[in-house]
Amino acid sequence: MRGAAMEITYIQAINQALHEEMSRDENVFVMGEDVGELGGAFKATEGLLAAFGEERVIDTPIAESLIVGAGVGAAVLGMRPVVEMQFADFISCAFDQIVNMAATLRYRHGGRASCPMVIRAPSGAGVHGALFHSQNPEAWFTRVPGLKVVAPATVYDAKGLLKAAIRDDDPVIYFEHKRLYRSLKDDIPEGDFTVPIGVAELRQEGEELSIITYGGTLNQCLDAARIVAKEDGLSVEVLDLRTLLPLDREAVLKTARKTGKVLVVHEDRLTGGFGGEIAALIAEHAFEDLDAPVRRLAALDTHTAFSPPLEEYILPNTNKIVDAIRSLAAY
Amino acid sequence: MAIEVTMPQMGESVVEGTIAKWLVKEGDRVAEDQPLCEISTDKVDTEIPSPAAGVIAKIVAAEGETLPVGAVLATIEEAGGATAAAVPAPEKEKPEVAKPAAEAPRPKLEPVRRPATGEARVAVEKPEAVAPVAGKPLKATALAKPAAVPGDHRRYSPVVLKMAAEHGIDLARVPGTGIGGRVSKRDVLKYLESLGQPALRPAPSARPQPAVTPLAAPSAAPASPPTPSVFHPPVYEPREGDVVEPFTRRRKLIAEHMVYSKTHSPHVGTVAEVDVTRVLALRQAHKAEFERREGFALTLLPFVAAATVRGLKEFPRMNASVVNDALVIRKQINLGIAVDTEEGLLVPVVKAAEGMSVVGLAREIERLRRKVAEKTITADDLSGGSFTLSNPGREGNLFGLAIINQPQVGILRMGEVRKRPVVIEADGTDALAIRSIMYLALSYDHRVIDGVLGNRFLFRVARIIEQADFEL
Numbered sequence: 001m002r003g004a005a006m007e008i009t010y011i012q013a014i015n016q017a018l019h020e021e022m023s024r025d026e027n028v029f030v031m032g033e034d035v036g037e038l039g040g041a042f043k044a045t046e047g048l049l050a051a052f053g054e055e056r057v058i059d060t061p062i063a064e065s066l067i068v069g070a071g072v073g074a075a076v077l078g079m080r081p082v083v084e085m086q087f088a089d090f091i092s093c094a095f096d097q098i099v100n101m102a103a104t105l106r107y108r109h110g111g112r113a114s115c116p117m118v119i120r121a122p123s124g125a126g127v128h129g130a131l132f133h134s135q136n137p138e139a140w141f142t143r144v145p146g147l148k149v150v151a152p153a154t155v156y157d158a159k160g161l162l163k164a165a166i167r168d169d170d171p172v173i174y175f176e177h178k179r180l181y182r183s184l185k186d187d188i189p190e191g192d193f194t195v196p197i198g199v200a201e202l203r204q205e206g207e208e209l210s211i212i213t214y215g216g217t218l219n220q221c222l223d224a225a226r227i228v229a230k231e232d233g234l235s236v237e238v239l240d241l242r243t244l245l246p247l248d249r250e251a252v253l254k255t256a257r258k259t260g261k262v263l264v265v266h267e268d269r270l271t272g273g274f275g276g277e278i279a280a281l282i283a284e285h286a287f288e289d290l291d292a293p294v295r296r297l298a299a300l301d302t303h304t305a306f307s308p309p310l311e312e313y314i315l316p317n318t319n320k321i322v323d324a325i326r327s328l329a330a331y
Numbered sequence: 332m333a334i335e336v337t338m339p340q341m342g343e344s345v346v347e348g349t350i351a352k353w354l355v356k357e358g359d360r361v362a363e364d365q366p367l368c369e370i371s372t373d374k375v376d377t378e379i380p381s382p383a384a385g386v387i388a389k390i391v392a393a394e395g396e397t398l399p400v401g402a403v404l405a406t407i408e409e410a411g412g413a414t415a416a417a418v419p420a421p422e423k424e425k426p427e428v429a430k431p432a433a434e435a436p437r438p439k440l441e442p443v444r445r446p447a448t449g450e451a452r453v454a455v456e457k458p459e460a461v462a463p464v465a466g467k468p469l470k471a472t473a474l475a476k477p478a479a480v481p482g483d484h485r486r487y488s489p490v491v492l493k494m495a496a497e498h499g500i501d502l503a504r505v506p507g508t509g510i511g512g513r514v515s516k517r518d519v520l521k522y523l524e525s526l527g528q529p530a531l532r533p534a535p536s537a538r539p540q541p542a543v544t545p546l547a548a549p550s551a552a553p554a555s556p557p558t559p560s561v562f563h564p565p566v567y568e569p570r571e572g573d574v575v576e577p578f579t580r581r582r583k584l585i586a587e588h589m590v591y592s593k594t595h596s597p598h599v600g601t602v603a604e605v606d607v608t609r610v611l612a613l614r615q616a617h618k619a620e621f622e623r624r625e626g627f628a629l630t631l632l633p634f635v636a637a638a639t640v641r642g643l644k645e646f647p648r649m650n651a652s653v654v655n656d657a658l659v660i661r662k663q664i665n666l667g668i669a670v671d672t673e674e675g676l677l678v679p680v681v682k683a684a685e686g687m688s689v690v691g692l693a694r695e696i697e698r699l700r701r702k703v704a705e706k707t708i709t710a711d712d713l714s715g716g717s718f719t720l721s722n723p724g725r726e727g728n729l730f731g732l733a734i735i736n737q738p739q740v741g742i743l744r745m746g747e748v749r750k751r752p753v754v755i756e757a758d759g760t761d762a763l764a765i766r767s768i769m770y771l772a773l774s775y776d777h778r779v780i781d782g783v784l785g786n787r788f789l790f791r792v793a794r795i796i797e798q799a800d801f802e803l
Contacts, residue, residue, distance in 0.1 A: 208517070260490045260516050291488045291516040331509055 005187035010152075010180040013159035013188065014044050014120075018082065020192060021166045022052050026167055030085030030224060031057040032067055032120075041086050041124060042181055044149055064093035068119060072101045075117040080166055088123035088175060089135040097175055102171040103146035103287060117172075118165045121152075124177040124216045125299070130306035135202060136215075136268035136299075138175050142245045142277070148197055150247040151175040153218035155186035157242055160195030168197060177216040177267075184219070202246035202255070206237035208329055209261035209292075212278055214241040216267045219315055224321035234329050244274055256282045260291030261328050265316055268300040292331040297324045336400050336405040338451065349397040350404065354378070359387045364575050367405065377580055385409040413489060433672050454693045460770075486513060494519045495562065528586065541683050562773075580673050592737045596653075596776040600732035603715050603789050607748055608766045609799035610634050625694065633667070633693035635792075637801060639720055639743055640684045640692070642662055642792035648780065650717045650786050652738040660777045667716030667736060668696055671723065677703055678736060680716040689801045721745065730770035740779050743792070746770030771796075 008016065022028045029052075030045055036059040038045030049057040060067050071081040085091045091098070100120065106116040124146055125134035139150050148170055152158040158176065165172035166185065190262040203218065206227055211221045218240050239255050256262050262282055264275035279294040300314045333707075338348050351369040355361055366378035367387075385407040392404040487495070487502060491514055495502050498519075505522045507514035512757040578586065614629055621629040643650040643664050652659045664685040679699035681692060701707040719736040721744040730746035748769040755764045773789040 107459045260488070288493050291490045331513065331515065 006190050008155060009182050010155050010158045010176070010184040011042060011044055011182060013155045014176060015046060015048075017159045017162035017166070018045060018048060019081075020024045020106035021053065021080075021163055022056060024192075025166075026056075027078060027081065028080045029059040029074075030057065030082045030084065031060055031071060033060055033062055034180075035059060035084050036185045040068055040084065042122070042178065044122075044125045044176075045084070047267075054308060056171060064090050067096050068094040068102065068117075070096035071087055072097060072105065072115055074103075075115045075171075076105065080116050080241045082118045082120060082166060084120045084122075086122070086136055087129075087133050087135075088121035089120050091119070091130050091137055091173075094119075094138075095140070098141070098147070098171070098173070099144050103144045104206045105146070106170065107146060109224055114169045115171045116169045118162070118168075119171065120162075121175050122178050122181075123175045124179050125304045125311065126179040126185050126216065126267075128306065128308055129178070129304070131303040134304035134311075136175070136266070138173075138215075138244055139268055139272055139274050141173050141232070142247075142274055144245075146170065146257055147245060148172040148243070150243045151176070151177070152195075152242065153177070153180070153213075153240050155184055156188045157195050157240075159188060160193050161242065163192070163195065164194040164197050167194065169266075172197070179216055180219075181218060195242065196244045198206065198243045198248060200242055200251035202237065203240050204236065204238040204250070206235040206259065208234050208236060208259060209263060209325065210237040210255040211265055211321070211325070212239045212241065212255065213265040214244065214274075217265045220318045220321055222315065223263055223318045224325060227318070227322050228325050228329070232326065232329070234325065236319045236325060247277070247281075249285075252278060252281060253286050254285040256294075257289040259285045260289050260326075261288075261331065262294045263321075263324055263328050264294065264296045264298075265321060266298050267316060268298060269301050270296060271301045273298050283284060292328055295324060295328050297321060332409045333388060334380065334381060334385070334409055335403045336409045338370070338402045338404060340377060340400050340401050347397050347399045350392050350394050353394055355387050357387050357390055357662055361385065361387060362575070364577075366577050378577055379404070381407065383407055383409050386405055390583075434693065435628075445693060458535050465476065485514065488516070488780065490516050491519055498523060498711065503556060579675075585675050588737060589734050592734050595737070596740075597734050597778060598732065598735060599777045599780075599785060600772060601773050601782075601789055602730050602746075603771045603793040605769045605771045605793045606753070606766050606797045608771045610796055610801070611748075611767050613799050613801065613803070621690075621803070625690075625697075627693075627697045629693060631769075632720075633696060634686070634719055634743075634756050634799075634801060635722070635743075635745055635796060636666060636668070636681070636692045637687075637689045638795035639718070640666060640687070640791050641795050642788055643718055644685060645791055646784065646788040649741050649775070651740045652717065652778060652781070653740060653776065654738060656758055658740070663717065665715050665717045666692075667719035667739075668699065669719060669721035669723070669733075669736075670700060677708065677713065678716060678719060679703060679708060679712045680714065683716065689803060698735060719743070725794060730772045732770065732772050732774050735774055738774075741775040741785070741788075743789075744772045744774070746772060752781040769796075 018030060022030075030044075030048060032040070035045040036054060036057045039049070060070075066257055067083050067085075071083040074081045085094065093177045099159075102115045102117060105113055105167065121137075121139070123136050125136070127134070138149055138151060141147050148165070148168065150165060150172060152161045152174075157236045162174055165174050190315065203222060206225070211225065213221045221238050225238055228234040228236060237255050237259055239251060241252075243285070262279075264278045266273055266275050273296070275296040275298055279296060282290070282294050297316050297320060299316060302314060304314055305311050338643050345385075348370040351371045353368045354366050355368070361367065361381045361384065363382070363384045364380040366408065367381050370377055370379055388408045389407045390407045392398055392402070398404070399421050431605055463792050485502070485507070491502070491562065494500065500512060500522065502519075505514050505518055508518055509515040534642060535570055544695065572613065610631065614631065614634065618629050619773065648658070650664050652660050652661060663683055666681045666684040668681060669678050679702070681687070681695045681699070684692060684695075697710070699712060702712060716736060716739060718739055718741040719733075721733045721742060723744065726747070728747045733742045733744040735742050746769055748767050750762055751768045753766050753768065754761050755766070756762075771793055775785040
């Protein structure tokens, strides 16, 4: 049972998780550009400096490789750093530290060392941020063993997954969607709870087809499911992956086998996006239960434009999901 | 030679039929007996088989049109006919090309396509049309349309093929509502519901899945239950001269009923030897007078029917239905009498048989028999049975175990009557005697009828017949 409910935003959930984890465990500290004095570009770390002091809330130079590299070192020595990429778009600067250092650490030491670090990465488009402030780079990391990759889509998961990530003994990249920061509000229980990493959540049960999604597109998918339920009488199942790595394969295959028709939706680009992995998994292991080819709806294979109409054209949205559902249902 | 396809006589009272759907189009090559179109009447729905092999020259009747019996629906140019090659298809598009082709000497291709014999009765032309696919069900389209009908390019998704195999569905009969008439999983579920089959969700394949963590130790837990194996009969290989006879609607219903009964009711069969000498003597004594009075012959059947009714009165649990998870004991005895007809078995029902004498039963059985022969039998005459008696005839029938007519719980089947030497006891000593013996077999549903009850009922009916204590 959840405790007393309290309505907060997605970003407040992140802020709460940081406050609570830093209070709970003195080894937890945050580090990043403007996370201290400014309280973060998006105010995710607001109030932490006052509460925990500058030894545990560290403003860094604009150098993502340094931020992650320092985090790896601290983590090896037993700290639990939560480092922030101001925008996930800049995570590429820290790529070597993440995929070659953090991700391989446990393996290189034969399991005798670990890297309990969280990399918070504000990602996603739909906020007119143009090409350097709109990216969804999760697929660069979902093929790297040693990493965990999560992408909360609800206020509850934003808090619970961040807390679980901080307590995890391996490096976790935590993709938080900027569009959800203040647009998403929910009543969530006060106090301590976590959301298990590696477990997907069925957001809506349905019969005709399944949507598999995560992060910023979950609510669009749920809206689309409501529209087709009302206008077309279609019963759509919606699975929220929540964690991309390790993937909850059982949940993916279960819904695919149940309905036989799967639509994968994500905001990342189509080609090389995580949807391809989902589609391949289903084709390999649930082929006999398929009633239609697996469909993917994702951003177009181009940069996210600054122009609002162009941005709208490039990204998935509720109307596009409704169309995709209808065409798949008719197959 | 042109052959006309006409609206068939589908029953005495049926004077017209409606074209529900054409299964072929003009220019199609058809095999003899290949279904050409679906006809619906107020009594039956059926398919019209092609009277000959050839090419559909013209379709006269449109879909949705209602036409009297005997009306021409289409014409077929017979395969062996001189004008068989004059397929109308080309002239629609490019007459200037078609014309010289028609006048020019036939290309060498043509004789090859002709059947080797002069006889045009070639139902199966292209054996390669039915390619066996390992592990896949034989597509019913292959059976129904052995000659590879152009235009039938239906493809099915993996789950639809799997469901068809699991339920033994003829996919050609499933209406498709997907894009381009595609048959979807939903269509199959709807079709199953329409058949009254339990519309089970397709069982997800139970093969082992890779674990989430590939490093997990091999599980010592028992393997998941094996997928029930689905038997596929050997793939049909067409041979020249085969005649494909698609199921009529009645045959299909009978088939489904029989399979349902065999799979739902565990049948137990038990057989009694019945000495019918006395009852035959009784029949002999009244035969002439009876026929003069009633206008039809007195047979053994009404005596056995009367004995059955008496037995059911004494063992009411045999006069029952299985309804869901309950045994419903019926008060009224409605005795079904299985009758063989040209179109398959029919079981007219003698209603309220508990109040009838042998004569009354004989009259009612005769009345129903006549209605069947005259094809005026109604749905009411055929429904509501609570127990069934089958009399499949004398020859080659020592005894046989009938399949229960659902949802009843038992069926009696009369075997042949033959004179046999039997040991009888007279005045405390055994003696050999020549008696008329009939084997009477009872099949009962072991879900609800235990062996003791089944045996006692059968023994009692046998004794009633043997005692021949009937009023005439």
